[in-house]
Amino acid sequence: MSTISRIAATVVAAAVGVTALAACGSPAGGSADAKTVTLVSHDSFNVSKSVLAAFEKESGYKVTMLKGGDAGKAVNQAVLSKGNPQGDVFFGIDNTLLSRGLDEGLFSPYRAKGLESVPAGLQLDKGEHRVTPLDYGDICVNYDRGYFTRHKIAPPKTFDDLLQPRYKGLLVTENSATSSPGLAFQLGTIAKYGEQGWQSYWKKLKANGVEVVDGWDQAYNDRFSGSAAGKGKGDKPLVVSYASSPPAEVLGKKPAPKEAPTGVAAGTCFRQIEFGGLLKGAKNEKGGKALLDFLLSKKFQEDVPLQMFVNPARKDAAVPELFTKYGTTIDKPATLAPGTITKNREQWIKQWSSLVLK
Numbered sequence: 001m002s003t004i005s006r007i008a009a010t011v012v013a014a015a016v017g018v019t020a021l022a023a024c025g026s027p028a029g030g031s032a033d034a035k036t037v038t039l040v041s042h043d044s045f046n047v048s049k050s051v052l053a054a055f056e057k058e059s060g061y062k063v064t065m066l067k068g069g070d071a072g073k074a075v076n077q078a079v080l081s082k083g084n085p086q087g088d089v090f091f092g093i094d095n096t097l098l099s100r101g102l103d104e105g106l107f108s109p110y111r112a113k114g115l116e117s118v119p120a121g122l123q124l125d126k127g128e129h130r131v132t133p134l135d136y137g138d139i140c141v142n143y144d145r146g147y148f149t150r151h152k153i154a155p156p157k158t159f160d161d162l163l164q165p166r167y168k169g170l171l172v173t174e175n176s177a178t179s180s181p182g183l184a185f186q187l188g189t190i191a192k193y194g195e196q197g198w199q200s201y202w203k204k205l206k207a208n209g210v211e212v213v214d215g216w217d218q219a220y221n222d223r224f225s226g227s228a229a230g231k232g233k234g235d236k237p238l239v240v241s242y243a244s245s246p247p248a249e250v251l252g253k254k255p256a257p258k259e260a261p262t263g264v265a266a267g268t269c270f271r272q273i274e275f276g277g278l279l280k281g282a283k284n285e286k287g288g289k290a291l292l293d294f295l296l297s298k299k300f301q302e303d304v305p306l307q308m309f310v311n312p313a314r315k316d317a318a319v320p321e322l323f324t325k326y327g328t329t330i331d332k333p334a335t336l337a338p339g340t341i342t343k344n345r346e347q348w349i350k351q352w353s354s355l356v357l358k
Contacts, residue, residue, distance in 0.1 A: 037061045037287030038087030040078065040279070042071040045091055046307040047300065055294045061287045071097065071180060078279070079104050085279035088288035091295065093131065095124060095273045095335075096183060099342035107131055107277035108285070113293040117314045122273050124338055131275035134295050137310035138243040138330045139184035140269035141171070142262050144226030147237035156238065158267030159192050162205060169209035171238040172223040176352045179215045180272075185240045186352050187341065188270035191334035202355050211236060212356060220245070226262040243269060244309040247326040251306075264328040271333035274310070 039045075045067065056062055064087075068074035071092045078090055082104060093101045101107065107130040115123070115132065122133040141162065143155040156162050162171060174182030190198040213219050221230040224239035228249055246260030276295050278288045294300055301312035305323050312319070 034284060034287070035060060035062060036064055037089070037284050037291050038064045038066055039089050039091055039291060040066045040068060040074065040085070040087035041091040042074045043067045043069055044308060048303050048307060051299055051303045054299065055291075059287075059290050059294070061284075061290060063291065075101060078106055082106055083281050085281050088279060088282040088284045089276055089291045089295075090279050091134065091274070091276045093275050093277070094180075095271075095338050096180070096187065096341050096345070098124060098131065098275065098338040101277070102130060102338075103342070105280060108280045108282070110278045110289055110292060112289075112296045114296045114298070114314060117316050118296070119313075119315055122313055124273065125275075131277040132292055132296055133313040134274055134276050134301075135304050135308065135310040135313055136271060136273045138269040138271055138333050139181050139188065139240065140243050140328075140330070141185075141265040142220075142224070142226065142239050142241040142245050143265060144224065144237040145259070145261055145263055147225055155263060156265050156268070158265065159189060159201070161265070162210075162238075162268070163201075163208055165208070167208065167238065169211075170236060171205075171209070171240075172211040172213060172219045172234075172236040173240040174216055174219050175212055175214050175357075177349050179219075181216050181219075181240050181242070182212075183345075183349070184270045184272055185268075186348065187336055188268065188334040190348065191270065191336050199351060199355055202352065206356055210356075216241065228261075238265075242309065243328050243330055244305075244311075244323070246328065247322045248309050250322060250326045260326040264330075266328055266330055269330045269333040271330070271335050273313075 045065070052063060066087050068077050071094060075093055075097050078085065078101070090106065102125065109129050111129040112132045118133050120126065122136060125131050141156065148155045153166055156167055161167070173185055176182045176186040189201050193201045211223065213223060219239050220241050221227050223234040223236045224230060225232055225234045225237045227234060243264050246262045246264060249262050250257060250260050276292055278285065278292060282288045296314065298314060298317055301314045301317035304310060304312045305320055
């Protein structure tokens with residue numbers, strides 16, 4: 001799931017025709033009345049109609065959704081409107097942007113019901129509960145199994161492997177300055193090689209022919225040879241995507257294959273965690289708290305995997321067989337403290353751009 005978000009939901013939308021489930025365009029300044037609660041999110045948020053309808057029936061609130069582009073853009077808009085927010089709850093700020101949201105004072109503290117079922121490692125604001133962890137996912141290099149089988153080459157497993165001559169010119173990644181998966185991949189290399197080593201790594205990766213494109217859709221659906229949506233027209237058998245992309249490639253296929261047509265290089269992953277929070281100054285604070293409780297409820301959490309192709313934050317939420325059979329569990333993803341990311345993000349992106357794009 002910036003979000004991992006939620007760009008992975010684009011895979012699902014392409015596969016099953018998902019459309020927006022709630023009205024967009026709530027008026028600025030929050031919910032219009034006490035029976036309406038407004039959720040501000042990035043474009044990739046999704047929920048099943050039946051799950052949303054059940055919440056609305058049980059709570060008495062009508063949910064209005066205001067989508068604001070990708071996660072970075074949505075967070076920027078939230079900062080610009082702080083104190084007079086566009087809605088009541090924000091969904092989709094992740095650990096690459098979290099410290100900015102907290103430093104700007106975007107959220108009011110609220111301990112959502114069910115938080116005890118969320119692993120401590122996901123609770124990055126555990127002491128104050130200004131945000132609630134709602135899902136997580138891993139950005140990793142994906143590979144086209146068919147390509148490597150045909151060429152009798154073992155696919156890469158780690159960041160180091162990507163520098164080997166056998167993978168020269170095979171990898172496409174996204175621009176760190178314009179894409180959340182691209183930034184997450186860069187952060188993964190920083191976590192791996194440190195402040196003193198990541199630039200040297202990228203020099204070598206550039207020399208080994210890495211291609212950079214603006215965003216995930218172009219990288220995965222246009223350039224990646226393993227994309228079903230791209231019908232195999234791409235010529236890059238390695239792409240920066242999600243650990244959950246292989247299950248998405250299997251979704252709807254009959255008969256179901258023994259394994260996904262794409263795989264994951266598990267040693268190239270960076271963990272992204274997505275949060276929701278009660279916006280400070282929310283017009284419907286009571287409704288916002290009820291909505292946050294819903295987002296952390298088992299009913300919503302068990303809906304998350306096949307709607308947004310990320311993992312639920314609750315450890316007691318059931319995960320569909322599609323994930324368990326075709327997905328890859330990343331036991332030791334790379335991570336960086338949100339404060340470290342916030343302190344260095346812009347400088348790191350500028351350094352990366354100067355190094356890789358020139």
